[in-house]
Amino acid sequence: MVNKEHLQVQDQEVNETLYGVSQDTIRALEEALEEENKKQVKKLIKPLHAADVAVVIEYLSPHLRQRLIEILLPHFDPDILTHLNETVREEVVEQLGTREIAEAITGLESDDAVLLIEDLGKDQQKEILESIPMGERVILEEVLTYPEYSAARLMQREIVCVPSFWTVAETMHYMTKEKNLPDKFYDIFVVDPKHSPIGGIPLSLLLRQPAATKVADIMMVDIKRIPALMDQEEVALLFRKYGLVSAPVIDEGGRIVGMITVDDVVDVIEEEAEEDIMLLSRVTESDFFEPLLSTSYSRIRWLLISLISTLLAATVISQFQHTIEKLVALAVLMPINAAMSGNAGMQVVTVTVRALATRELGGANMSRAIWKEILVGLINGIVFGAIVGSIAAFWFADPALGIVLGGALIFNMIWAAAWGVALPILIDKMGMDPALSAGPFLTTTTDLLGFAIFLGLARFFLV
């Protein structure tokens, strides 16, 4: 939040103990690594949670990172890999090599195992899959046939399913005896003879039932069955909307094939919001840990779009060189319109993109939303048209110049509003990510029109 000084102090005190890794730990580790003091390194790493070791690995410079992994290698905890940022994980996976990764995968649940190998090259994937036990291999190969970003890629195959005729006591007994259960689970699923999920029972409910109760009598029937092909963004929306903690995933025949738990969804929520943030600012996602040159390259790709946009604007201006020569005040004032309508347009694009992402904007309220934005554009256009026009009129002692500037701004702000709300909706309907609209399309038009309308009106009325 904007105003959080109050809580900040408290935070700093507890951070050290709660987060597991303090600045001092990292500094001590850096020192030990520089000195190649393996014993000290191991001593510092040993008490840390896998998530904290991941943080340490991320914080280290690439050079020390490599050295740390070499030291950890003989007994590398596979859980560390699941906590790493994607860019860093790929780097570490590469360093670990095929045999080590195959071993790590065997120790993980299927969703985490998929996470590790899905980004690898086909060849390396095949090599790794060939060196893990048959049972797990079949499961992983099946999950990998589902498209990236689908629900199936998020799910774990390990689930607790019971038939509807079982009692609470039978279910409890099964859970104490069966060894092949997930590490952690929050609901058990009741399935019919075809293995379709017909209900779910939260553990906290199951625990409080008399032993003789039939599971069919206490199960919740309004569970959300997630199709294996559903986009992960949809999965996240469902979990958030209905406050789910776990949900069964079904194949096209309606059979249960796995479950998704909320901890995987939490990452998706963050990822999807992150993607919008990055696209809206024209950056490639997951940029922070990328090495220098690929960061530079991915930024250049987006800046090229800005360059084309601004060169087009320059071309527009060049059509009015004679007008500007005659009235140089135009050169002074012309950036105002482009900047103001560009900013107003970005506001509208951002609100629209997020409203689409969170489903606050849908078919039912679309035309209302478009009209509202156009009206806001009109009101704000008039407000800023009046302000900017008056300033220009007084500044250059030229009322006509003020009227032209103000009038152009009103038009530009209405355009920015209309295009700012319509563009993301159109891009969404075309099946692409609406956040892309902030890139090439919006600012190019606000720039071009910003200069063209002001300078055009000026040529017509003033010079």
Added chain:
Amino acid sequence: MVNKEHLQVQDQEVNETLYGVSQDTIRALEEALEEENKKQVKKLIKPLHAADVAVVIEYLSPHLRQRLIEILLPHFDPDILTHLNETVREEVVEQLGTREIAEAITGLESDDAVLLIEDLGKDQQKEILESIPMGERVILEEVLTYPEYSAARLMQREIVCVPSFWTVAETMHYMTKEKNLPDKFYDIFVVDPKHSPIGGIPLSLLLRQPAATKVADIMMVDIKRIPALMDQEEVALLFRKYGLVSAPVIDEGGRIVGMITVDDVVDVIEEEAEEDIMLLSRVTESDFFEPLLSTSYSRIRWLLISLISTLLAATVISQFQHTIEKLVALAVLMPINAAMSGNAGMQVVTVTVRALATRELGGANMSRAIWKEILVGLINGIVFGAIVGSIAAFWFADPALGIVLGGALIFNMIWAAAWGVALPILIDKMGMDPALSAGPFLTTTTDLLGFAIFLGLARFFLV
């Protein structure tokens, strides 16, 4: 994701059944509300989940929204309120009135109850608190003494605590008999005689233990104790980092006072990312459902900052009117520098703000991050300086003009990179939200320097 056409088709088919409310339902409801057909309205609402009713309420126009609530009023499901967007919730709470809200609160767990009344005026809060039962009132009053956005505001008071000397059987027996347990829970907490949490046991683990086992022997001791005053953003980070599903909240004396569950944290993650998105685009958060005039007003506040920034830029340009009159090509080219460095700066600000928010950027890698960004700025400055300079040189057949433009751009891009990474870090250290830096500070400097350096060099070398 950018490329999701493939999954989109599948999504549309399942949306209707999974989300509970289809477009058709909403249209039918709108019709029934227009006709004031109460029976039909109730029939359409009845099968819906509270979260779906909330969606319907959000989608309706304010006029029909009011009418729907009137119809639902005698038996208004309080769960609907907890699913509403904040702006809409405040509207509905106002319409419901004190007595109805007091009744709703009595039916909710303490975290949801707090959600409903925390945004109300002091007077209305007092009035509502006075009309609910003593027990709940004391709990709510206590929670409300904690600051907004603190962990305490997220927690529910209902928890399952057991002493360490209990066995699994005793714990299970307690859970079947005790009536005052939370609706849903995922961990039970083991406390010492002072009521400090000393361990936690996931239900899925508890279930699988022999009845005679002592809870002290199976509890996880590395639980994360959340201080009641911790900022909600920190809480979200902890849950995400360690994959927590629930965690105990402790007061200053270390005593357990409640627990936070992951469903509340999921909303915080979304809110905090949303806040960054909105601030980076200079919009006030939770904008989508705001009425026309307050939307316009909140946008104007941010646009005023853009106006001041662009007016300062105009003032800079006005210092160079004579130079521009002599060489009008300057007017054509000058927006390029400001736009390119503004965009490059926003890229850096965005990556830095998010890296700070997710703790990928911290004290240990700060100077490395700053140097990396400056180098990226240098590389990209040289790339675009060369491109832009060559274009200008050919366009106006004036190599000196190209050199001046390219040189200015290199300087501007390095500045944008350095300031873009340093500014959020500085603002963060001052205890404010780093996303604010995208607002007034970054673009003002890139604009001013963009124009000043190019025009200044031009006056010195070209005219």
